[in-house]
Amino acid sequence: MQRTLALTLTAATLLAGCGKPKPQAPKLLSVKTARIAEANFQPSIEAISVLESTTTVSLRPETDGRVVKVLASDGERVKAGQPILVLDNVQQSAALDSAKAQARTDKLNAERYEFLYQNGAASAKQRDQYVTQAIASRDQALADAATLGYKYVRSPIDGVVGDLDSVKLGDYVQTGQAITGIVNNSTLWTLMQIPATQSGAVKIGQTVKVSSQTDPPITGEGTVSFISPYFGISGSSGSPNALMVKATFPNLTNELKTGQFVKSQIIVGNKQSLAVPVQAVFMQAQQPFVYVTVPVSKALPKIKASASVPEKQKKKLESLPPSTQIVVQRAVELGELQNNFYPLKSGLNKGDTVVVSKTALLSNGIPVKSVN
Template identity: 30%
Template sequence: MAGRNSGLRGASIAAVILSMGFLSACQQEPGAGSRERETPAQPVVTEAVAWQPRQVKVEAVGTSRAYKSVTLYPEVRGEVVEVSLKAGDRVKAGQAIVKLDDRDQKLAVELAQVNLEDAKRLFSRYKRTRSSGSVTESALDDARSAVERARLSLARAQVALDYRRVKAPFDGHIGITNIDPGARIDPSTAITTIDDRSTLLVTFQVPELFLGQIKEGQSISVATWANGNPDHQGQVIDIDSRVSPDTRTFAVRAQVDNSADLLRPGMSFRVTLSMEAGRYPVIPEVALQWGNDGAFVWAVQENGTVSRVPATVVQRLQGAILVESDLPEGQSVVTEGTQRMREGLPVTNLAGL
């Protein structure tokens, strides 16, 4: 019995010693277990976020007209005696296109000239004899008035003669006419058209969403519908003051240089207009991840850990994406190694090593 009791006491003492040694070891190396549980920084590749405007391309159908365009009508009725130009000819301002019979008007001008010369001679004679007292002041005033009336009659006769010629109001190209010599025309008869097509005015409709974003002087690109035709550049010159309640669009007019004379008034065009609509963060396409609650990116914080930042796609670019997100300019986002990421994970940038 004594032997068994001493053996039990020895085993108990050994157990106590082992327990004390374990506790002592724990006290000598505090935090050893916590160091073993620390997560090492994960190697990743990051890229800094930049901000840039969103480029919006608006396409519309535009209708053109000449910079100056007019349909010519005669001022008076009469018989056509001469048509001096044909369709397609270029005309200078003031050049006669159609001439009407003007024999009576020429005689009226000559008669008015004769009357004016008579009135001038009488007035001159009265002035010379005024000092002799043979001419009264009243007679002298009447003679002076007669000169003025004769001058006005001559001017009126000259205007009537000028009306017998239909002239070009500006430089341009003549359109087709159906008037031939011998035809009788009146002020309601359309003779022909004249277009100054050195510049075309292109009018197109833009959705009201872009009201305030289009400015005068903004560049546009216009192209015909024929395949292979090059684009032509234009410039916005007019913006309508109202939005149509039916179409919810407003009219914009641009001028397009046509000095090469390749385009014609009345043609329709495909109009392309590029605009900037706000500034957004731009991230590499590979940085955008998708989860159950939408798109996001892994952003590297100042303490070297990553956090999940929601991002909404605004516009896709070549190899990059504009997003609406709380990402300041210069913020680093993970582009490679995203599969291993979790909230608060420390990372190290391989590109910076």
């Protein structure tokens, strides 16, 4: 009888225990976090600008004539002095040959009369007459050579030949007519229009970074080499309230081209600042905020004192282990975004931990678990 009663009491105790399950730990939202630390920031002025070669010329003949030879082609790399076109030059070649022959004859006569003068067989007047004639003949040959040289349209610089389709064999060209361009892209200018409000920060020698609008971008780096002494003039191609700034840089890859538009950045400073990842920042009414993770034990006193937090939520937070991390919304003041980080002006301290994922799912007081 006693044994039966003991078994009954044991069974009753087990049944009572099953009716009161142990409280389960709350399920925490998993988030990624980042610690606030210092980073190097380089404030810059940005502009979309056009590239221009520091060495580019229009190829123009120095005399009239008909094209008898085309010695280069579009896109060909040429050296300074290399002929590009040859104009008809039969008369000029004949004139030069005649002038050279006359110059040789007059030189021999001058040398002969110098010998005769030295030996007393000719007067000084005769010698001087032939010497003068030899000098005149030599100069005429040089002049005729120059005239013939104008019939060879040569590249004045090392570079690449532009479009030559406008001139073909047999075409008649005139003095000063633009035939094509010769461009040397080894060194380029980027021509930037800087707003007047930012012009005071620009200095000669500052670093300028350029990147093309291609994918992937082509990059380059140079320095400010010219700052216009005046702002743009109304009615000109530039803005009347902008300053022309030139930067010179080597085109190391030779992939950037004259006339190409690029994004230019003038680096106007260099400073250390606390950095906030762009993924941590969200906006409310044009005010940037972040979510900071803190132990519930640290945040609880303020939460209890807050009239805006419901009592139910306060009790829920009180029941959490003291080390549980919760998120707290915090307003921040930030600088200009650079390389996916904002320089911090105020609102956070070094070492603070901010949430960088799932921020749209968060609100003040939500417990979280870092999965970094």
